[in-house]
Amino acid sequence: MTQFNPSQAVTAAVPDPRRRARSYPDAGEVARLLQPSYPVYCLRPHVFERAARGFVAGFPGTTLYAVKCNPHPAVLRALHAGGVHAFDTASLSEIARVAETFDAAECFFMHPVKPRPAIASAHRVYGVQHYVVDHMAELHKLAQQLRDDPQVTVMVRLKTAESAGAFYHLSAKFGADAEEAAPILAEVARLGMKPGLAFHVGSQCLEPAAFTQAIAQAGQVAAQAGVELAALDVGGGFPAIYLGTQAPDLNAYMTAIRDAIARLSLPAGCRVLCEPGRALVADGQSLLVQVQLRKGNQLYINDGVYGSLSEMTAADVRYPARLIRLEGGRIATPTAPEETFDAHGPTCDSLDMIPKAFRLPGDVREGDWIEIDRVGAYSNALGTDFNGFRPDTFVEVRNEPPGGL
Ligand SMILES: Cc1ncc(COP(=O)(O)O)c(C=O)c1O
Structure with a gap:
């Protein structure tokens, strides 16, 4: 040829x-x-990889990439090369895509509403250990499918206040308010699974203070539920730069998150997570x-x-x-x-x-x-x-x- x-x-x-x-x-x-x-x-690819490296270096915990944002295999590979080895997946097909692309990558099943067979396959076939719920009925569905596996972490998704400037308010459809979330969190612990909290402040969030407020709220919910958190996921929402965007530097978000987390005195084993999409790609x-x-x-x-x-x-x-x-x-x-x-x-x-x-x-x-x-x-x-x-x-x-x- x-x-x-x-x-x-x-x-x-x-x-x-x-x-x-x-x-x-x-x-x-x-x-x-x-x-x-x-x-x-x-x-x-070099730009995806560089963004991943910067994010991983700046975030005080584990960075998951939100696959929904751009699931192209070349994108996933470049982010992985930049140090992102964990993925926020919303469906079984996203989990399969990650599993087929990498020998060892951790998937987190972060959709608050999941079909029973998808839960069972995620757990049995792909070994997924982290899930999210925002309702008691979803927690019991999950617990039945997972047979209360004590290795599993179940995060309760909190509603957050609408943050100014965000393109999409991601607490309109999903998320439990503080009064609903505390009993669900306590029930996760009672069922013998590891309790965690998650939220999303809205996509293209232009205010680092939105993370400060949501993290403080998470601390209050954990105290109300009387549980020690095994995971705290601060979601995505970190902004990208478009024409006319006036967003603070990414470092301002990292500082706000680090300071707010320091005020919570989380237990030593608690995993701090984030799920950026837009800002990485x-x-x-x-x-x-x-x-x-x-x-x-x-x-x-x-x-x-x-x-x-x-x-x-x-x-x-x-x-x-x-x-x-x-x-x-x-x-x-x-x-x-x-x-x-x-x-x-x-x-x-x-x-x-x-x-x-x-x-x-x-x-x-x-x-x-x-x-x-x-x-x-x-x-x-x-x-x-x-x-x-x-x-x-x-x-x-x-x-x-x-x-x-
Ligand atoms: C649960 C969840 N995590 C993460 C993301 C990624 O958000 P962003 O691209 O704003 O960082 C989204 C976006 O819809 C989401 O719904």
């Missing part, structure tokens, strides 16, 4: 898509060599899309709300974006002054429209590509097959995410 040779591809009018490189310098080279009419995710991935048609300042592109960009309408996220144009097989540098463009996704649905999506050079035209950056969190994970447009091409790139946002 002919070896891939980038210098041949430069001169070819249409490079042979079968001659794919494993890794590209950046998304511009992906556009130049593949000229894709389909969306392409550009993964930066957002900037390790960009998305290359192509403009299929321009109508005034509306761009019809090949990915949208039903694919990778749902957070642009659900949470008003604005990603940094840059135009990539080819002229005569070479990357051109567009110089027109920037304008604001709406973006319309490829499906036939009118919800698939993103007002004021991007600032781009005013002469953007059909055939140009847009690199949408910092899309590692909740993009491919939320993509659907609607109208047959699921983006599913992944390549690796070696460049850095854009800074100075």
Whole structure:
């Protein structure tokens, strides 16, 4: 078979898509060599790995990665290489994915509502030892399936106050308030399993104080229940940087958590855990899309709300974006002054429209590509097959995410 040779591809009018490189310098080279009419995710394994290393070094306990945020195997592998060896999994299929990717990785089954067979398989087949509940009936369901295994830790998920700025309030659907949680926690201990507490302050939490308050509340619930905690899980919610994000530095969150935990005087054996998703993976991935048609300042592109960009309408996220144009097989540098463009996704649905999506050079035209950056969190994970447009091409790139946002 002919070896891939980038210098041949430069001169070819249409490079042979079968001659794919494993890794590209950046998304511009992906556009130049593949000229894709389909969306392409550009993964930066070194960025995922670096984020994992930083988080693991800063967090005073064990860092679990929330697999739901981006379950791509290359992402899991890069985080694992960066020192994340434990995973927050919400379903049996996520547990299986982790188990199939790593010889030894710890899964925590952190969905508060679980089917009985999923509990049984998680425990018997995959040896899962950590679970979460937020209701007495779920605890008894779990205890029956696990036959009160004394090695198992059951964490009770607490409701937290809505934190300002968070994209999603994650205590609307799940979580027990303090009065409900204390008896459930006491019952975990009575059943002979190890009691723990967990919470989630909301995704993209912009206030470190939200962790301070929730940890203090956890201390009160443990005291009320009269149990010694075997685990305290402070959840995810650590912010990523998007256009216009004004978030404190990650260190401010780590300090708030460390100080709040120090005030609790937890028992020596208590495991402190966290479950970040977004903060670990957002900037390790960009998305290359192509403009299929321009109508005034509306761009019809090949990915949208039903694919990778749902957070642009659900949470008003604005990603940094840059135009990539080819002229005569070479990357051109567009110089027109920037304008604001709406973006319309490829499906036939009118919800698939993103007002004021991007600032781009005013002469953007059909055939140009847009690199949408910092899309590692909740993009491919939320993509659907609607109208047959699921983006599913992944390549690796070696460049850095854009800074100075
Ligand atoms: C239970 C749980 N843990 C962790 C996460 C990850 O949160 P984030 O991506 O905001 O860090 C989520 C997100 O929905 C969650 O529901």
